[in-house]
Amino acid sequence: MRRRALAALLALLLAAWAVPAGAALRYTSMEGVPWTYPVPLDVIRDEQDVLRLVNRDHLLDSTYPDQEQAMYALEDVGLRKATRGETLLRTVAAQALRELFAGAEAAGYKLYVDSAYRSYRTQEVMHYNRTQQRGYDSGSIQLAGASEHQTGLAADVVNWTYRDSLVEAFGETEEAVWMRENCARYGFILRYPKEAEDVTGVPYEPWHLRYVGVEAATYIMENGLTLEAFTAEWQAALAEYEAALAAYEAQGE
Numbered sequence: 001m002r003r004r005a006l007a008a009l010l011a012l013l014l015a016a017w018a019v020p021a022g023a024a025l026r027y028t029s030m031e032g033v034p035w036t037y038p039v040p041l042d043v044i045r046d047e048q049d050v051l052r053l054v055n056r057d058h059l060l061d062s063t064y065p066d067q068e069q070a071m072y073a074l075e076d077v078g079l080r081k082a083t084r085g086e087t088l089l090r091t092v093a094a095q096a097l098r099e100l101f102a103g104a105e106a107a108g109y110k111l112y113v114d115s116a117y118r119s120y121r122t123q124e125v126m127h128y129n130r131t132q133q134r135g136y137d138s139g140s141i142q143l144a145g146a147s148e149h150q151t152g153l154a155a156d157v158v159n160w161t162y163r164d165s166l167v168e169a170f171g172e173t174e175e176a177v178w179m180r181e182n183c184a185r186y187g188f189i190l191r192y193p194k195e196a197e198d199v200t201g202v203p204y205e206p207w208h209l210r211y212v213g214v215e216a217a218t219y220i221m222e223n224g225l226t227l228e229a230f231t232a233e234w235q236a237a238l239a240e241y242e243a244a245l246a247a248y249e250a251q252g253e
């Protein structure tokens with residue numbers, strides 16, 4: 001163990017010496033195996049649980065989120081339609097959304113939150129009601145456990161004109177264009193992009209923002225990815241890295 005630690009330290013010193021000061025160094029892990037994926041390893045390790053993929057194939061259970069993930073009540077966000085009472089988001093997302101709202105306001109746009117955190121139970125009731133109302137499951141309301149709103153990391157954000165109707169046409173508004181172009185700077189992605197329904201299982205939703213952190217969001221939005229595609233990418237990169245790491249450590253024994 002000591003020998004391995006010493007080897008790691010030596011590798012780090014060598015890397016620091018060989019690589020000129022700059023971006024490349026942060027992708028080099030402590031253990032001496034290079035991390036080459038464009039999103040840093042500490043982001044992929046996801047200790048804050050902000051990269052979690054939620055969809056019909058990746059359901060949250062009814063007890064998620066646990067107590068540790070404190071919810072923060074948003075204020076001054078206007079609408080609160082789908083969620084009665086307080087508009088809640090996880091603290092990390094709430095702070096980022098407030099900054100996004102401030103950025104929009106500085107650019108001359110006023111945004112409103114239509115819906116944020118929804119519990120498993122709320123989602124269950126919404127899905128039941130919609131299905132009863134239509135006589136069949138139209139898919140327009142996610143099943144309980146399949147909604148990103150349960151993470152407390154997603155918010156439906158609109159302008160005043162579209163406050164009563166979440167429809168695709170919102171995507172043509174200046175506010176929606178601003179959100180699409182700037183959301184990554186605040187750590188958000190457009191979770192359900194246009195023409196990605198075959199991947200996400202959800203039609204285009206220009207209002208649905210999902211917090212993943214600035215680095216992941218920037219990579220996802222710059223490359224026009226879905227969260228599904230991004231997850232598959234980083235999981236493959238991580239598996240490859242861990243295999244290389246195991247081989248490296250076996251060598252050191």
Ligand SMILES: [Zn+2]
Nearest residue numbers: 154155156208
């Ligand atoms: Zn939504």
